[in-house]
Amino acid sequence: MKVPFFTSVREYTARKKEFDTAVKTVMERGDFILGTEVMLFEKEAAQHLGVPYAVGVASGSDALVIGSDILGFRDGAEVLTPTFTFFASASCIARLGGKPIFVDMDEQTFNMDIQDASRRITSKTVGIIPVHLFLQTVPMQELMDFARSHSLKVLEDAAEAWGMESYVDGSWKKAGTIGDIGIFSFFPTKTLGAYGDAGLMVTHNEDLYKKIKSYRVHGSSVKYFHDYIGYNSRLDTLQAAILRVKLKTIQESIHSRALHAAHYTERLSKLPFIRIPKIKEVNKGVYYVYNILVPKRDELAAYLKEKNIGTSIYYPRPLHLQKCFTYLGYKEGDFPVAERVCKEILALPMYPELTDDEVDYVCDSIEAFYRSGL
């Protein structure tokens, strides 16, 4: 048996007609730049998320840079961001001359440790980037209380968090819709994934919305007249058409992920030396990634590869130890939880089209590995 870590081909094969029609519609219209499908997707995404404004951009990484630029995460300003996250959650600040202030993580949720964030605040801190990693949001009530008490701007990195929810100010709110600006990535592996790069920015604030719309087209709202030094970062119309097809069935996709996660959990919880992910009762999570914390991680990954099982390591090195951030002056030992987790974490295959037999095969193989040598 062969279990890829990720594949979009099963989904495409199952729904070929819908995807082909969506692409053909764009080709026949020929409105490739900010075309009809972009407008329709933005509208549908905003409705789905319960926000008034959604703006399609070229990627989640671009969305973070544009959001940082607009919120003033630049020119020496300090911004709190986790050390255990994807690179773009910090490079967006550094690229604009801001200073990423790294924060350690909570080992149980994989998310930012807000207590640690509160220890690192200074008079120069202007903002915070809560990153909702893998399966659940940062505890957003706690985070928003903290941000409000220090007048921090909040740029929510919801790149991985489509469908996740957090209870804030008396109601459940969708990840990405709670801070000043929220961003999403539609990188193909994501819960809502495109067939290429794509991203989205959302906000409740009309002024921010107008700026975002302008920033994605060179800071201009009237062609060839520029109010800001903006970017060229538009959601591609073909990707918007793909995303509209996938948005229709997103609840079913999320449900399938939950069933696979329950299956993994049922099997792997019998192995006491493996720590399995757990969505906190206060969160409505989504299994974008199913991560386990294991001893002999690299040996296990190599063994699974021999068995034709794909795995991935998110993330092998925390950001404070990345070469490009040496100038910030961090050293090994500064963020002990993140450093330990980077050595133990392993992501198993997780996508709606996975089969029960495949999950069993992955779990059988993990069991066999530890039986043979722990």
Ligand SMILES: Cc1ncc(COP(=O)(O)O)c(C=O)c1O
């Ligand atoms: C947490 C996080 N932030 C930002 C990004 C960047 O998104 P993109 O790949 O669309 O640029 C990603 C993912 O890829 C991510 O996982």
